[in-house]
Amino acid sequence: MDPYLVSVLSNTGVISFVALSAYLLLLTGEVSFGQQAFFAIGAYAAGIATAMWGWPLALALVWSAAAGAGCAALIGIPTLRLHGVYFAIATLAFAEMVRILFELLRYRVEIDGQLVGPDGTDGFRDIRYIFDNNIEEFEFLVLIYAVLAIVLLGFMLLERSRLGVMFRMIGGDATLASLQGIAVARYKVLAAGIAGGLAAVGGGLYAHLTTYVEPRIFDVMLGVHTLAYGLIGGLGTALGPLLGVAIDIGLLESVRIFAGYRMIIFGGLVALLLIVRPRGLLDERAVHKIGQLLRRATRGTASMHDSTGAEGRTKGGLQ
Amino acid sequence: MKAMVRALAVMIALAVWHPGAAHAQVRAKAEVTCVSAGEKLHYDCIFTLANARSGEPISGVTLSVGADMPSMPGMHNAPPVKATEQPAKGVYTARLVLEMHGDWAVRLDLSGAVRDRVIAVLRFEDDQVTSIKP
Amino acid sequence: MIDLVQNTIDGIMIGSSYGLLALGFTVIFGVMRRLNLSYGPTIMVGAYFGTVLYLDYGAGLLAVAAAVVVGSVIAGIYVERLCFAPMKAGAGIASMVSSFAIWMQLEQAAILVLPRHTYPFPAIGGGAPIELGPFFARTDHLIMLASSLALAAAVQLLLYRTRYGLGLRAVIANPVAANLVGVNVKRSIMLAFAGASAIGGVAGFLVLAVDQQVTPMFGMWATLKGLIAMIIGGLGSIPGAVLGGLLLGIVEIHSQWQFGPQVRDLFAYFVLFTFLVARPGGLFGRVPEDGLSNRA
Numbered sequence: 203m204d205p206y207l208v209s210v211l212s213n214t215g216v217i218s219f220v221a222l223s224a225y226l227l228l229l230t231g232e233v234s235f236g237q238q239a240f241f242a243i244g245a246y247a248a249g250i251a252t253a254m255w256g257w258p259l260a261l262a263l264v265w266s267a268a269a270g271a272g273c274a275a276l277i278g279i280p281t282l283r284l285h286g287v288y289f290a291i292a293t294l295a296f297a298e299m300v301r302i303l304f305e306l307l308r309y310r311v312e313i314d315g316q317l318v319g320p321d322g323t324d325g326f327r328d329i330r331y332i333f334d335n336n337i338e339e340f341e342f343l344v345l346i347y348a349v350l351a352i353v354l355l356g357f358m359l360l361e362r363s364r365l366g367v368m369f370r371m372i373g374g375d376a377t378l379a380s381l382q383g384i385a386v387a388r389y390k391v392l393a394a395g396i397a398g399g400l401a402a403v404g405g406g407l408y409a410h411l412t413t414y415v416e417p418r419i420f421d422v423m424l425g426v427h428t429l430a431y432g433l434i435g436g437l438g439t440a441l442g443p444l445l446g447v448a449i450d451i452g453l454l455e456s457v458r459i460f461a462g463y464r465m466i467i468f469g470g471l472v473a474l475l476l477i478v479r480p481r482g483l484l485d486e487r488a489v490h491k492i493g494q495l496l497r498r499a500t501r502g503t504a505s506m507h508d509s510t511g512a513e514g515r516t517k518g519g520l521q
Numbered sequence: 522m523k524a525m526v527r528a529l530a531v532m533i534a535l536a537v538w539h540p541g542a543a544h545a546q547v548r549a550k551a552e553v554t555c556v557s558a559g560e561k562l563h564y565d566c567i568f569t570l571a572n573a574r575s576g577e578p579i580s581g582v583t584l585s586v587g588a589d590m591p592s593m594p595g596m597h598n599a600p601p602v603k604a605t606e607q608p609a610k611g612v613y614t615a616r617l618v619l620e621m622h623g624d625w626a627v628r629l630d631l632s633g634a635v636r637d638r639v640i641a642v643l644r645f646e647d648d649q650v651t652s653i654k655p
Numbered sequence: 656m657i658d659l660v661q662n663t664i665d666g667i668m669i670g671s672s673y674g675l676l677a678l679g680f681t682v683i684f685g686v687m688r689r690l691n692l693s694y695g696p697t698i699m700v701g702a703y704f705g706t707v708l709y710l711d712y713g714a715g716l717l718a719v720a721a722a723v724v725v726g727s728v729i730a731g732i733y734v735e736r737l738c739f740a741p742m743k744a745g746a747g748i749a750s751m752v753s754s755f756a757i758w759m760q761l762e763q764a765a766i767l768v769l770p771r772h773t774y775p776f777p778a779i780g781g782g783a784p785i786e787l788g789p790f791f792a793r794t795d796h797l798i799m800l801a802s803s804l805a806l807a808a809a810v811q812l813l814l815y816r817t818r819y820g821l822g823l824r825a826v827i828a829n830p831v832a833a834n835l836v837g838v839n840v841k842r843s844i845m846l847a848f849a850g851a852s853a854i855g856g857v858a859g860f861l862v863l864a865v866d867q868q869v870t871p872m873f874g875m876w877a878t879l880k881g882l883i884a885m886i887i888g889g890l891g892s893i894p895g896a897v898l899g900g901l902l903l904g905i906v907e908i909h910s911q912w913q914f915g916p917q918v919r920d921l922f923a924y925f926v927l928f929t930f931l932v933a934r935p936g937g938l939f940g941r942v943p944e945d946g947l948s949n950r951a
Contacts (some may be wrong), residue, residue, distance in 0.1 A: 203832055205585065205630075206601055231749050235755075280932045287690050288935050291882065295928040302921045317574075325591075330548075333637055414626065414640045418591045422875070426755050433752060463767070469760030476753040477741045621766060 208339045214409050214451050215346040217428065219404025222353060225432035231373035233286070235425045236293030237401045239300035240270040242420035244402025245409035246304065246320060249329040252410070253318050254311045257409065259331055263349075266406035267399040274398020278391040280377035285376075297425055304417040325416025328408050346407050346456075353400065358438035369393055390392040408466045430472045436484025445484060548573040549627050549637040555650040558616060564650060568604060568613045568629060570639075578611025579648050585630040586615045590623065591642065601630070624653060661790050662908045668796035670904020671803035674846075674864075675858030676881030677888060677896035678807055685827050685891035686847045689747045693734045693754040694895035695878030696761035697852055698846025698859035701726030702869050705763050705860065706774050716777050716864075723863075724918040730761065735845060758874065766871050773870045776863045795854055799861045806854060807897045814893070827891070885929045889937025898938060 223237045244266040251262035281292050310319035320326040332342055360366040372380045372386055380386045409415050431446030449471075454464055479485060486491075550573040555566040568586070587601035593631040604615035619625060622645055629639045642653045676694075683691045688694035704726030708714040713739060714722070737754040779795045814820035826843050833842050863869050880903065889901025906926060911919035930937060 209587075209601075233752065243755040284931060284935065287751060288931050290748070290751065291690070291886065292928055295931065299921055299924045299928065302917055302924070305917055306921075330638075336636075378622060393769070412589075412628075413638050414592050416626075418624075423759070424761065426752075429752065432757060452793045465759045465763035466767075468754040469758070469763070472756035473737050473753045473760075476749045476756075477737075480749045 205339060208343050210451065210455060212239070212339070212343045212346055215343070215350050216404050216411060216449055216501070217409070217431075217446050217451075218407045218444050219353070220401045220424070220428040221431040221435075221447050222440060223359070223401035223404070224429045225437065225440065225443040226393055226397040228429075228437055229369045229373050229430050230390055231376060232390075233290045233429065234293040234397075235290050235422065235429060236295075236297035237397065237428055238420045238422075238425040239297035240274055240398040240401035240419070241405040241408070241424070242300055242304060242415075243398075244270045244405025245420075246307075246326060246405075246416045247402065248406030249326050249409040249415065250309070250319070251324075252331045253329045254309075254313070259335075263406045266402045270402020271395040271399030271406070273389050274401075275395035277398075278394030282387050282390060288357055294422060298422065300416050301305065301420050304420070323417060325414060325418075326409070327414045329413045329415070331410050333413070343410060346411070349403065349407070353403075354440055354444075355371055361439070365389075401425055430468070432463055433480075433482050434472060434475055436482030436488065438481065438484045438486040438489035442482050443486040446482070469512075547569070547579075547637065548632055549579055549629075549635060549636045549639055551639040551641060553627060553641045553652065555617065555645070556645065557648055557650075561647075562619045562621070562645075564617045564619070564640075564645060566615055566617055566627075568615070570611045570613065570629075570631070579631070579635055580606065580610050582631045582633045582635050584615075585612045586617065587628045587630070588617060588619060588625040589628065590621075591626050599625070619645055622624065636637075657789050658912070662912050663905055664790055664792060665796075666905030666908035667901055668792065668800055668904070669908065670884075670901035671800040671879045671897075672858055672862045672900070673884040673903050674900025675803045675806060675854060675861070675895040676877055677884035677900050678810060678893065679855040679858065680881040681888070681891055681893065681896040682810070682847055682851040682854070684885070686823065686844055687739060687750075689739060689750045690882075691734065691739070692751060692760060692878055692882075693730075693738065693756050693758045694851075694855060694881060695876065696758045696765070696874035697730035697734055698723075698727045698855040699765055699869075699871075699874035699875050700730035700761055701728075701852075701856045702776075702859050702863055702873060703769055705863075706769065706776060706869050709777055710774065716779065718823045719777055720857070720860045723860040724853050727852045727856030727859065728849050728906045731848055731855070732845070735848045739848075740841075758878070762871060762874050765874070769871075772898075773868045776867055776869045778867045785919075793865075795865050799865055802857065802861060803897065803900075806857060807893060810850075810854070811893050819843070819846070850860075880923075883923055885937075886927055886930050887937055889939035892937070892939040895937055895939035904908075 216280070220237050220241050223240065224234055227234045248259075248262040248266040251257040251265050252259060257265070277296055280291055284292055304320065305323045307320045308322050310321060312318075316328070318328050331337070332339075339436065360369075366391055368379070368384055368415045371384065372389060376386050383488040427450070428443075431450065433446070434449060435446030436442030437500070450468060455470060475482065476506040523572065544641050549570055551571070552569040553566060555564045557563070558565040564587070570582070570584070572579060578619060584604040584606075585601045586604050588599040590598070602615050602617070604613035606613050617627070623639055624642060624644050627641045627643060629641070631637045631639075644651045644653055663694065676698075680691070680694055683689070683694070701723040705714075705723040708722045709719050734754060734757055738757055739750050741751070742750045751864040779798055784791045784793045788860060812820075822833065822838040823843050825836065825838050826840050830840050833843075855877070859873070862877075863873070880900075884895055884900040884903045886899070887902055888895030888897070901928070903923060907919050907923055910922040
């Protein structure tokens with residue numbers, strides 16, 4: 203496979219993790235500008251684990267997921283009472299604090315006569331795991347997508363489970379949900395924790411993909427982008443944020459002549475979509491319609507009569 | 522399909538059974554100097570590759586040069602170009618075309634005889650290029 | 656002790672610019688209950704207008720100031736039309752995210768027009784700093800402080816002593832009722848937006864003149880400072896905006912003195928975070944009953 207294509211696909215895969223992380227929080231009704239903080243935590247944690255402590259990659263990723271989830275849950279608690287704008291700004295503030303803390307972090311260990319480790323604003327270089335272990339770029343790509351596939355499977359199960367329904371109920375109207383006996387606080391912290399873990403795994407993979415991370419990477423721009431992916435791609439399904447990522451990367455790669463204008467196009471796209479489709483392209487209605495189409499296609503003509511009747515009823519139900 | 526499954530199995534095996542750094546690998550270091558190539562946002566760069574431990578120049582590898590903006594990973598990048606090896610040992614040249622001025626993390630991917638990656642952060646301006654992190 | 660007071664004085668100076676930025680923010684927020692994250696970038700567009708005039712046409716100080724203000728207003732109206740006007744009543748979050756998207760757009764557009772890292776900007780005053788006993792104050796800092804206070808007072812006057820202000824306060828209190836008593840709600844809002852952008856333009860001009868340079872990072876910087884100052888002071892409160900700005904300035908200068916610029920920023924965000932968690936209404940504002948969930 204063309205190495206450039208491998209690199210683009212790898213980046214797409216890694217960013218998808220953070221996009222899914224922001225998406226999960228959007229499901230529970232909260233806008234977070236700060237998921238990049240957990241991306242950073244995951245990247246540094248995994249990098250430190252493999253490059254400085256000599257851990258195997260799998261263990262390092264588990265550790266980074268735990269670190270991300272733990273920090274996220276911890277932050278989720280004081281911000282529980284915050285909603286909407288206040289919550290969003292709080293996440294922004296938190297993420298910037300994390301970024302600055304990484305600018306101040308200096309933790310170096312001597313390995314083979316060279317100093318390895320995060321060095322403040324100069325970043326963390328030489329996360330050489332894939333080179334030291336002769337892992338080809340393509341193999342790493344497969345790994346990224348394997349983990350992503352597992353995550354997507356998790357989301358599919360979530361949508362069909364009680365937990366998923368509860369998340370969406372909280373997202374719809376938290377007061378109503380708590381009146382129905384749902385422990386809103388507990389589930390919000392749970393969602394925050396899972397989202398943090400997701401972003402952290404992405405970060406861990408990212409650090410090993412590029413072998414070099416620095417605090418500048420994890421700025422507000424990244425956070426807003428990952429949020430935008432879900433909002434553009436759609437909040438009806440976990441494939442929505444992935445669609446958003448694909449659109450952005452596709453835009454970037456296919457319109458190289460307009461490379462300098464990409465943000466202008468992307469920003470404008472987000473703004474326009476928010477006016478006409480505030481829940482994104484694959485919003486709940488679109489997903490429902492697609493689901494109906496697929497069901498009708500697989501069932502064949504015999505059940506056309508049934509679905510006409512059903513459609514008559516559902517037409518009344520959907521406004 | 523089979524190749525992917527095998528790659529995945531190899532990956533997982535390696536991930537679990539091969540922790541940390543192996544010592545036999547050749548680590549490369551690089552010196553990068555770039556000058557403006559006349560046209561806006563075009564730069565001619567010279568890369569000197571050497572063995573990080575022994576200082577011996579590294580020749581005969583395939584060098585692919587790309588660039589990313591640290592402040593916007595994956596968002597602004599220069600697609601990789603193959604560098605041309607020069608007669609002098611360990612010296613390669615390439616022309617970089619960037620999207621905008623500013624700080625770029627230039628990524629040198631070595632393959633062939635030595636497989637490694639070196640990153641050099643440089644600030645690219647209209648008329649000059651300065652190294653931020655050697 | 657001398658350092659302490661000097662730092663506090665410096666803090667007040669820089670804080671007055673934060674206060675101005677917060678002022679514009681808070682006017683928009685007070686009127687529309689929505690956060691405009693493009694605020695800084697719109698000012699930056701104005702700043703770039705002024706810079707182009709200054710560099711390519713050698714314009715004088717006042718012309719540059721006017722250009723900055725006009726540019727900010729034009730950019731502000733663009734944002735208002737795209738991100739705020741078309742959104743239905745409940746879509747506060749969508750507006751905010753949309754304004755963030757436009758921020759990215761404006762920032763890239765600015766970089767395309769003026770690609771360098773930094774451009775010179777004309778200075779105000781100049782000459783030796785004024786000595787007040789053992790303390791120093793730069794003339795341009797003092798001008799900035801005086802302008803901020805004057806502008807804040809002017810806005811307060813406008814709001815409480817004029818017909819337009821009365822109409823605007825009615826819109827803030829209850830847009831439906833205001834509409835019923837004959838206030839042109841849409842026009843009031845657009846004028847308020849333009850006014851806030853103009854204030855931002857003045858703030859931006861002053862800050863850049865003191866700094867004597869303009870960089871593409873200015874947009875983000877202005878938004879964040881204004882935001883933090885506004886939250887400290889209380890959303891929707893004008894005296895709060897000014898006071899929040901001053902307080903932020905003081906905290907920043909002191910922490911920079913003790914610990915350096917990174918800790919300074921860390922502290923600023925920490926203050927923001929703490930206020931949000933502990934006292935979202937800020938010092939003077941009132942927390943809207945419903946917070947600002949998607950339903951607001």
